[in-house]
Amino acid sequence: MPELPEVETFKKYFDGTSLNQQIERVEVSDDKIIRNLTGNEFIDKLTGRTFLDSYRRGKYLFARLDNEEYILFHFGMTGDLNYYEVEADRTKHERFVFYFTNNQRLGFDCPRKFARINYVENLEAYIAKVGLGEDALEISEAEFLDAAKNRKGSIKGFLLNQKILAGVGNLYADEVCYQTRIHPASQVGAIPTKKLKEAFAVMQEILKKAIERSAYYKEYPENWFWEWRKEGTSAPNGKEKVAWEKIGGRTTYFFPTYQRLYLFEKKR
DNA sequence: TGTGATGTTGAATG
DNA sequence: GCATTCAACATCAC
Numbered sequence A: 001m002p003e004l005p006e007v008e009t010f011k012k013y014f015d016g017t018s019l020n021q022q023i024e025r026v027e028v029s030d031d032k033i034i035r036n037l038t039g040n041e042f043i044d045k046l047t048g049r050t051f052l053d054s055y056r057r058g059k060y061l062f063a064r065l066d067n068e069e070y071i072l073f074h075f076g077m078t079g080d081l082n083y084y085e086v087e088a089d090r091t092k093h094e095r096f097v098f099y100f101t102n103n104q105r106l107g108f109d110c111p112r113k114f115a116r117i118n119y120v121e122n123l124e125a126y127i128a129k130v131g132l133g134e135d136a137l138e139i140s141e142a143e144f145l146d147a148a149k150n151r152k153g154s155i156k157g158f159l160l161n162q163k164i165l166a167g168v169g170n171l172y173a174d175e176v177c178y179q180t181r182i183h184p185a186s187q188v189g190a191i192p193t194k195k196l197k198e199a200f201a202v203m204q205e206i207l208k209k210a211i212e213r214s215a216y217y218k219e220y221p222e223n224w225f226w227e228w229r230k231e232g233t234s235a236p237n238g239k240e241k242v243a244w245e246k247i248g249g250r251t252t253y254f255f256p257t258y259q260r261l262y263l264f265e266k267k268r
Numbered sequence B: 001t002g003t004g005a006t007g008t009t010g011a012a013t014g
Numbered sequence C: 001g002c003a004t005t006c007a008a009c010a011t012c013a014c
Helices: A004-017 A039-046 A123-130 A141-148 A155-160 A170-180 A193-212
Strands: A023-028 A051-057 A060-065 A070-074 A080-084 A094-100 A105-109 A116-120 A243-247 A250-254
Touching: A004 A051, A004 A060, A004 A080, A004 A193, A023 A039, A039 A094, A039 A116, A070 A123, A116 A123, A141 A193, A155 A170, A155 A250, A170 A193, A170 A250
Parallel strands: none
Antiparallel strands: A023 A094, A051 A060, A060 A070, A070 A116, A080 A105, A094 A105, A243 A250
């Protein structure tokens, strides 16, 4: 699930439910996703603490504790938050849960266990260590263009590269390419500056609109990926069907000629 | 039943 | 060292 708009939605959910209440108890049912602590260490670190606020960068959500340290929630493919009171509302794949003093709980659900939880003592140092790029909504046009310069890799791989800009995942990357009519296998550096500026603006527009709709696909415009990215869909010009290929390491849907392929001139 | 899935990483390659 | 690709991670649903 979670790309930037989804994680921003998680952030709002977290901020709206879990701040300023003491964690009375922590229960860990599977510490596999907790990367730098054992389950018991995690329990020790968190018990008695209070979440003060949170900071999102790309798909990473950092929850600030009252000791100025952080818990990083990275949701992977299937991570989810669940704030609830009664046992019946516990989710099936809950990996750990915080019990607050107001009798509510915040559970972290993750069937596929691709999520990553880290206890972070120093936020800046952690981000530097991971090499996490600027948030996709915060990065400036100039930085975006500069990063694209001379790159030979695909625009798809570029948009997905969290070290360059953080937050764009597979679906939104396809949507940016589709809306700007850029073939996803285009070499980033070969795309004219004007077109790259368009991609930059469209990317931020898409992310903002998705956030406005709380990342709920069914409320996205009808011509967005959740509709066109289906087997058998025709291009807007009616000339071809949607195709898919592995580009930038991920399954990519696109319209082969409706979206223009930009490549560097071949040397001879 | 086999396959692929909204993500990241570390190793391998160029 | 850098840019890029790819297998691996764990489980579920079609």
